[in-house]
Amino acid sequence: MKNPRILLIDDEEELRRSTAQALELADFPVEALSSGEDGLARVSFGFPGIVVTDIRMQGMDGMTLMQRIREIDHEIPVILVTGHGDVQLAVKAMREGAYDFIEKPFSLQTLAGIVARALDRRGLVLENRRLKAVAGKNDDLETRMPGRTPVMVDLRYRLRAIGATEADTLIIGETGAGKEVAARALHDLSSRAGRPFLAINCAALPESLIESELFGHEVGAFPGALRARHGKFEHGRGGTILLDEIGSMPLDLQAKFLRVLQERTITRLGSNETLPLDVRFVATSKVDLEGEVAAGRFRADLFYRLNVATLHIPALAERRADIPLLFLHLVREAAARYGREDPDVPPSVLADVGEADWPGNVRELRNAADRFVLGIGQPEVARAGRTDDGGTDLPLADRVAAYERRIIASTIAAHGGALKPVYETLGISRKTLYEKMQKYGLDKQDGRLVE
Known part of the structure; x- marks a missing residue:
């Protein structure tokens, strides 16, 4: 397996750091992360590695993370770290597809053995996929977006062509048609595949907090801002940021986002310092953005800036x-x-x-x-x-x-x-x-x- 990796996810800093150091001393390549959201952003269909995660975490817990990972690629081994009272939960997770679990406190030797076997298994899965592709069978993209009708053959061709570029992309399609699957495929086909993939649902962000969520803020930028915070754009640096349902973005924020697209810099709320932003943007919409432009609900300049490369995801009909x-x-x-x-x-x-x-x-x-x-x-x-x-x-x-x-x-x-x-x-x-x-x-x- 080329460039194997272990994603180690635990919100307890001391335990995360000591476990990462122990695995590194055993010659395992480790990336230690503090949240399930950060781990999920680094997982893709062809991810060359495994995930070791604590079950009990703030925000996204280990069980939810495992389920989300299996939706992306059900053959990525997920190892759950449990407390004494979580063994029954871990057994349930094994039935639902977890590779293995290990109970705290654990020895390095035990963890290293489980990790080594999981990496070997992942390597065999990826090699088997590669051999099938060489033999002319379905490749990863056809596995993720199957279909032999002309519209799907054309879509996969366009995904491969656009994915290899750095072009920002607009994806149009009905609800449930597979817009996020296509966005992840673009990321995995690009040179950014090993970096974060961050999905932001524009329709779900509260309008009063959306600017802070995206751009971040400094201490005192607004009442209640007691400490500085990185925004989602900064968390996605080096990777791909998916702006889901971009048509829901408020007009005043559209203007600020247009500037980000053009200049590839951001400024946190309460700061005058501009920060460079190395990301690729992919936006999705279930509505006709040209119609939204005509109705005055979406900026024409932002639409044309996003419309350099456009993909239409066909409905099942x-x-x-x-x-x-x-x-x-x-x-x-x-x-x-x-x-x-x-x-x-x-x-x-x-x-x-x-x-x-x-x-x-x-x-x-x-x-x-x-x-x-x-x-x-x-x-x-x-x-x-x-x-x-x-x-x-x-x-x-x-x-x-x-x-x-x-x-x-x-x-x-x-x-x-x-x-x-x-x-x-x-x-x-x-x-x-x-x-x-x-x-x-x-x-x-x-x-x-x-x-």
Whole structure:
């Protein structure tokens, strides 16, 4: 594994420092951090290392951190450090995917042994991914953003092209379509991949504190500012800062942010000193910013400054042929996350999933996959009165044909492209299957609909 790292996270300074020194003396490369938020900012899909974290911490605790890390990459080993009363909690975490846990007080020898095994495991995972990529199988980006429709193939091409640059980027897409996943991919494809990735939800920051949160402040900058504080922009130095839902940023702050974009400097509240800022900015929006500009709610100069490189994340409605395969992918992810065997997904379920409308996009589909894996219900299917190939305004014969087409495609996907179990499951002959595949324009390799 190239440049392996250990993220050591503990909000107790003395224990954090002593543990880091002990690991360094054992020749392990360690980065010691005081919060789960700082640790999460340094984790990516291809992160070359492991995480050792205390369970009990202020802010984001170790259990929450582990869950967030597993959402990014479920194969990153997370080792939990527990107190005597936390053993039952640690056992629960093991069931939910923690690599291991160690109880305080622990010996360096015990910790070093666990860390060494975890690093070896992570190295094998990354090497296996590399070999699959060399063999022509899915690379990391296709694993994170699967789909074989033209819009997804084009999106991955653009992500690779833009990711390798330093260009600030605007990402547009509906809620749940995967805007933050795309932003993280841009970061991981860039030369900043080893530096922090910091996500800031502009819609969630209180308007009265947003400037202090972003820029930081000096002592006495406003009532209650009893000590100096670094802002989020400073915490992200050297890395990538994601401004989620930038359209929610107040107009007066938009002007200050525009200056940051142009000059790459910041000034803390209550200070006259400018500080250099080496970051890449990625902004997302679920609304049409051009419309916001026309309505006077978003600055035109900021929009054009951000609009150098723009990515549009397609909604599931724009890539309906991907839905069955995407559901299978999310089911496998959920099974790994919950420590369960990959369940069999009946073709009828895949057909229903492909027919459904998913207004919440990938986020909603992921929730359905989680429920399926946990055995708490089949995916809920909601259909609108569409007039496309599955619509209710078409003649009966066309609607029946559309349904048959999706059943066959979903069955092929469920069996990974092996055709013998497909025609046996459907109760038709091999010849009939081939004829129907030709009739409906199905790819016999994976069942995707040919566009």
